[in-house]
Amino acid sequence: MKFNSSYLFFFLFFFYSFSLCFSQRVTQINTLEEKLKKESSVSATILISLELSKLYSAEDLEKALSYAESAYKKSVETQSYKDQANSLNQIGKINMLNNNYDQALESFINSLNINKQYSDLKGAAISNIHIGDVYREIGDEKRARNQYEQALQIGMKTKNLITQSLSNLSLGKLEDKVGNQNLSLQYFILSNEQINLTNETPLKAEISYSLGMSYVKSNQFNTATQILIQSLKAYEKINDLKNQTLLCFEIGNLYETLEDHDNSLLYMKNSLGLAEKIGYKEFIKKGYENISKVYESKGDYKRAYEFLQYYTAIKDVREINALETQLELAKKNQALLLVEEKEKRKKEISDVRFFFITVLLIIFLLFSVFMLYAYRQKSSINIELKAATDEANRSRKEKEDFFAYTSHEIRTPLNAVVGMSQLLSGTHLDKKQQHYLKTISSSANNILFLVNDILDLAKIEKGAIQLEKIPFSLKDLVNDICHTLAFKTRAKNIELKSTIDEAIPDLILGDPVRVNQIILNLADNGVKFTEKGQVIIELSLKKNSANSAVILFSVKDTGIGIKNEKLETIFDSFKQESSETTRQYGGTGLGLSITKELVQLMGGEIKVESVAGKGSNFYFYLKMDIAKNVTKYNASETEKADAFLSSVKILLVDDNQLNRDVFIDLISDSKNNVSVDIAEDGIQAIQKFESNNYDIILMDLQMPNMDGYETSKHIREKFPPIKNQIPIIAMTAHVLEGVSKKCLAAGMNDCVSKPINTYQLSLLINQLLNRGSDSLVSIEKNTKSNNNKEGTVIDLSMIKKISKNNNEKIIKYINLYLESVPLDLHKMKEALAEKNYKVLGELAHKLKGNAGYMGLNKLLSCLEKMENLIENDEKSNEIVIIVNRVESIIALSIDELNSYKKQCLI
Numbered sequence: 001m002k003f004n005s006s007y008l009f010f011f012l013f014f015f016y017s018f019s020l021c022f023s024q025r026v027t028q029i030n031t032l033e034e035k036l037k038k039e040s041s042v043s044a045t046i047l048i049s050l051e052l053s054k055l056y057s058a059e060d061l062e063k064a065l066s067y068a069e070s071a072y073k074k075s076v077e078t079q080s081y082k083d084q085a086n087s088l089n090q091i092g093k094i095n096m097l098n099n100n101y102d103q104a105l106e107s108f109i110n111s112l113n114i115n116k117q118y119s120d121l122k123g124a125a126i127s128n129i130h131i132g133d134v135y136r137e138i139g140d141e142k143r144a145r146n147q148y149e150q151a152l153q154i155g156m157k158t159k160n161l162i163t164q165s166l167s168n169l170s171l172g173k174l175e176d177k178v179g180n181q182n183l184s185l186q187y188f189i190l191s192n193e194q195i196n197l198t199n200e201t202p203l204k205a206e207i208s209y210s211l212g213m214s215y216v217k218s219n220q221f222n223t224a225t226q227i228l229i230q231s232l233k234a235y236e237k238i239n240d241l242k243n244q245t246l247l248c249f250e251i252g253n254l255y256e257t258l259e260d261h262d263n264s265l266l267y268m269k270n271s272l273g274l275a276e277k278i279g280y281k282e283f284i285k286k287g288y289e290n291i292s293k294v295y296e297s298k299g300d301y302k303r304a305y306e307f308l309q310y311y312t313a314i315k316d317v318r319e320i321n322a323l324e325t326q327l328e329l330a331k332k333n334q335a336l337l338l339v340e341e342k343e344k345r346k347k348e349i350s351d352v353r354f355f356f357i358t359v360l361l362i363i364f365l366l367f368s369v370f371m372l373y374a375y376r377q378k379s380s381i382n383i384e385l386k387a388a389t390d391e392a393n394r395s396r397k398e399k400e401d402f403f404a405y406t407s408h409e410i411r412t413p414l415n416a417v418v419g420m421s422q423l424l425s426g427t428h429l430d431k432k433q434q435h436y437l438k439t440i441s442s443s444a445n446n447i448l449f450l451v452n453d454i455l456d457l458a459k460i461e462k463g464a465i466q467l468e469k470i471p472f473s474l475k476d477l478v479n480d481i482c483h484t485l486a487f488k489t490r491a492k493n494i495e496l497k498s499t500i501d502e503a504i505p506d507l508i509l510g511d512p513v514r515v516n517q518i519i520l521n522l523a524d525n526g527v528k529f530t531e532k533g534q535v536i537i538e539l540s541l542k543k544n545s546a547n548s549a550v551i552l553f554s555v556k557d558t559g560i561g562i563k564n565e566k567l568e569t570i571f572d573s574f575k576q577e578s579s580e581t582t583r584q585y586g587g588t589g590l591g592l593s594i595t596k597e598l599v600q601l602m603g604g605e606i607k608v609e610s611v612a613g614k615g616s617n618f619y620f621y622l623k624m625d626i627a628k629n630v631t632k633y634n635a636s637e638t639e640k641a642d643a644f645l646s647s648v649k650i651l652l653v654d655d656n657q658l659n660r661d662v663f664i665d666l667i668s669d670s671k672n673n674v675s676v677d678i679a680e681d682g683i684q685a686i687q688k689f690e691s692n693n694y695d696i697i698l699m700d701l702q703m704p705n706m707d708g709y710e711t712s713k714h715i716r717e718k719f720p721p722i723k724n725q726i727p728i729i730a731m732t733a734h735v736l737e738g739v740s741k742k743c744l745a746a747g748m749n750d751c752v753s754k755p756i757n758t759y760q761l762s763l764l765i766n767q768l769l770n771r772g773s774d775s776l777v778s779i780e781k782n783t784k785s786n787n788n789k790e791g792t793v794i795d796l797s798m799i800k801k802i803s804k805n806n807n808e809k810i811i812k813y814i815n816l817y818l819e820s821v822p823l824d825l826h827k828m829k830e831a832l833a834e835k836n837y838k839v840l841g842e843l844a845h846k847l848k849g850n851a852g853y854m855g856l857n858k859l860l861s862c863l864e865k866m867e868n869l870i871e872n873d874e875k876s877n878e879i880v881i882i883v884n885r886v887e888s889i890i891a892l893s894i895d896e897l898n899s900y901k902k903q904c905l906i
C-alpha cells in the first residue's frame with residue numbers, strides 16, 4: 001500500500017481514535033473493578049458487578065457472564081429479590097447475545113417467577129418482554145406476542161406508561177419481523193406517544209429510533225428524518241455516543257435519499273467524527289464510503305476521490321495491530337521518502353535557479369542593448385516626427401478653421417445677398433438696375449455654389465461623409481430632380497425626360513441625399529451644356545436578387561459633348577473642358593469630382609462616353625439593397641377651403657399680413673355683421689383686449705414677442721373673471737398631434753387648421769358663443785384637393801373666391817407672397833446649413849399659411865412632411881431633399897405668379 005501525507009494523517013487519526021476509545025472503556029472498567037475490590041456493601045457490589053457485566057458485554061461475553069452470575073449469587077445471599085431478578089435478566093441477555101436461547105429463556109422465566117412471587121408487576125412485565133424477545137429470536141412469534149400482550153395488560157392494569165410503551169415497542173418489533181409493516185408502525189407510534197408522557201430519556205431515545213426506522217421502511221422519509229433527529233437529541237442528552245453515531249449515519253442517509261446533499265454531508269461527517277471518537281470501526285469505514293458517495297452525487301469529484309481513498313485505505317485493515325504495523329512502516333517509509341525527496345528537490349531547485357539566473361542575465365543584456373539602440377533611433381525619429389506632426393496639425397487646423405469660417409461667415413452673408421436680390425427684383429426697377437441686380441444675383445449664386453462645392457469635396461476627402469442607409473424611392477427622387485430642373489429646361493426650351501425601369505424595386509436602401517446630389521449634378525450639367533434637344537435620366541435594372549439590385553444610372557444629353565482628349569481629366573477638381581466653357585457656362589469644375597467621389601463611396605465607378613458636338617452620356621452602376629417591410633410615405637393632399645363666417649366681434653391675432661388680409665376678406669364676404677380688430681402679436685393682443693370687448697379671439701400660435709400659448713395663458717390667468725372667459729380659438733397650420741392638447745393646456749377652447757374653413761369656423765364660433773355648448777368641438781383638418789392645372793404649381797381659385805375675382809386684391813395677395821416667401825426660403829436654407837431644425841420647423845410652418853392661399857398643394861405636402869420629420873426627430877437627409885423640392889416649387893410659383901401678374905396688368 002502506498003502512503004502519502006494525507007494517508008499518514010488519516011492513519012494517525014484512526015489509530016488515535018481507537019486508542020482513545022479503548023482507553024476510555026478500559027479506564028471505566030478499571031475504575032469499577034478497583035471500586036469493587038474495595039467495596040464492602042454487598043448491595044453495592046451487586047450493582048457494580050452488574051455494571052461491569054454490561055460494560056464487558058460489548059467485548060468479552062465470558063467476563064460479562066461471570067460478573068452477572070456473581071451479582072446473582074450475591075443477590076441470592078442477600079435475598080434481594082429485585083437484584084436477583086435484575087441479575088437473571090442480565091444473565092438472560094448475555095446468553096441471548098451468545099445465542100444460548102434455552103438458557104436465556106430459563107433465566108428470564110426465573111426472573112418472572114421471582115417478580116411474580118414478590119408481586120412486582122412492573123418487573124414481571126419486563127420479564128415477560130424479555131421472554132417474548134427470546135421467542136421472537138427463535139421464531140416463535142405466537143408465544144412472543146403472547147408474552148408481550150401479557151406485559152401490555154400488566155402495564156394497562158397498573159397504568160404504567162413505561163410498561164405499556166415497552167410492550168408496544170416489542171409488539172412493534174415483532175410485527176416488523178413478521179413483515180406486518182403497517183401494524184408495526186402503529187405499535188411504534190403508540191409506544192412513542194406513551195413514552196413521551198414520561199421522563200425516561202433513554203427509552204425515549206430508543207423508541208423514537210425504532211419508530212424513525214419504521215418510517216424509513218414505509219418510505220416516509222421526511223417524518224422518519226424528524227423522528228430520528230428527536231432520537232438523536234435524546235441520545236445526546238444521555239451522552240450515548242454509539243447510538244448517536246448510528247443515528248447520524250441513518251439521518252445522513254435519509255438526507256441523501258431526499259437529495260439534500262449538504263445536510264447529508266453534515267450528518268455523515270458527524271457520524272464519522274463520532275465513530276472515530278469511539279473507535280467504531282465499521283462506521284468509520286461506512287462513513288468514509290458514504291461521504292465519498294455524497295460528494296460524488298454533489299459533483300465534487302475531487303473530494304469524493306479523497307474520501308474514497310481513505311475508505312480504500314482502511315477497508316482491508318481488520319485489526320488495530322495490523323494498522324499499527326502499517327502505520328509504523330508508513331511513518332518510516334514516509335520519513336525516508338521525505339528525506340530523499342528533500343535532497344532531490346534541493347538539487348532540482350538549485351539547478352533551476354542557476355538556469356533562470358543565467359537566462360535572465362542574457363535577456364537583461366539583450367534588452368539593454370536594444371533599449372540603447374531604440375532610444376537613439378527614437379530620439380532622432382521623434383524630432384522629425386514631432387516637426388511633421390506639428391506641421392500637419394497646424395495645416396489641418398488652418399484648413400478646419402478655413403472651412404469653419406467659410407461655412408458660416410461666407411455662406412450667411414451670401415445667402416442674404418441672394419435673398420435680398422430676389423426681394424429687390426420684386427420692386428420697381430428700371431432696366432439698368434434690373435441688369436445690375438441680375439449680375440449681383442448670379443455672381444452671388446456662383447460663389448455660393450463654389451463654397452458649397454469646396455466644402456463638400458473637403459468633406460469627402462477628409463472621409464467625413466458618412467453614407468446613410470435609409471429607405472427611399474428612386475422614382476420619387478428622379479421625379480423631384482425633374483421638377484427642380486423644370487424651371488431651367490423650360491427657360492432653355494429643351495426637354496428633360498426620365499425613364500425608370502418598372503422592374504426597379506419601389507423602395508431601396510441608400511443615401512437619398514447623396515444619390516440626389518449625383519444625379520442632380522449630372523442632369524444639371526446636361527441641361528447646362530445642351531442648347532437643343534433633350535436630357536434623359538435613365539435608370540435600368542441590370543441584376544436583381546431577393547435582397548439587392550444592380551441599377552444602371554445614366555444621364556444622356558444632346559448637348560455640346562466633350563472632346564476625346566479631355567474625357568480623362570474632366571473628373572479632376574477645378575477642371576473644365578476649356579477656358580471657353582468657363583466663360584460661356586460658368587461653373588467651378590468641382591461638380592464632376594464630387595460626383596465621382598460620391599459614386600466611388602457607394603461602390604460604383606462613373607464613366608463617360610461623349611462625342612463633341614453630339615452629346616454625352618454619363619453612367620455608372622450601383623448595387624443597392626432593397627428595403628423591405630417599409631411603406632412609402634405619402635403626404636396627404638390638401639383640400640381647398642370653401643367657407644363663410646357668421647356675425648361676431650372678433651380679435652384676430654396673427655403676425656402674418658397675408659393671413660390677416662385673407663381672413664378679413666373672408667369675413668367681409670359674410671352676410672352677417674362681423675367686425676374684426678387686428679393684433680400683430682401677443683403683446684398687442686393683450687393691450688387691445690384690455691381696452692376693448694370682443695366676443696371671441698382667433699389666435700395664431702407662432703408669433704414674435706409673445707406667442708399664442710403664452711397670450712392665452714395670460715388672458716386666462718391675469719384678467720378678471722367673466723372677461724377672462726372669452727372663447728379663444730387657436731389657428732394653426734400644424735397638422736401634428738399634440739398641438740391641440742397644448743392649446744387646451746394653455747387655456748384655449750379649440751383649434752382650427754389653416755387655411756381657415758370659414759364654414760366650420762363659424763359653426764365652432766356659434767357653438768362656443770352659445771352657452772351650454774362649451775364642450776370642445778373638434779374641427780376636422782382641412783383636406784385639400786388638387787385643382788392645379790396641368791403643368792402649374794399654383795392654384796389661385798381660393799384666393800380668387802376670397803377676393804371675388806377682384807384683380808387688385810389678387811395682386812395684393814400675390815405681392816405679399818412674393819415679398820415674404822423668398823426671404824423665408826433663404827432663412828430656411830440657412831437654418832438647414834446650420835442644422836437648426838427648430839427654426840427650420842418654424843419656417844416650414846410659417847410658409848404653410850402662404851402656400852395654402854396660393855393653392856400650392858405640392859408645397860404644402862412638402863412642408864407638412866418636413867414638419868412631421870422634424871417633430872418626430874427624424875432629422876434625416878430626407879429634409880435636404882425636401883428643402884430642394886421646396887426651393888424648386890417656390891421658384892416655379894414665383895415664375896407663375898409673376899406671369900399671372902403680368903397677364904392681369906395687360
Ligand code: ADP
Nearest residue numbers: 525526529561570576577587588589590591592
Ligand atoms: P462645372 O460644371 O461646374 O464646370 P463639372 O465638374 O460638373 O464642373 O464639370 C467639369 C467640366 O466637364 C465642365 O466644365 C464641362 O467642360 C464638362 N462637362 C461636364 N458635363 C458635361 C456635359 N454633359 N456635356 C458637356 N460637357 C460637360
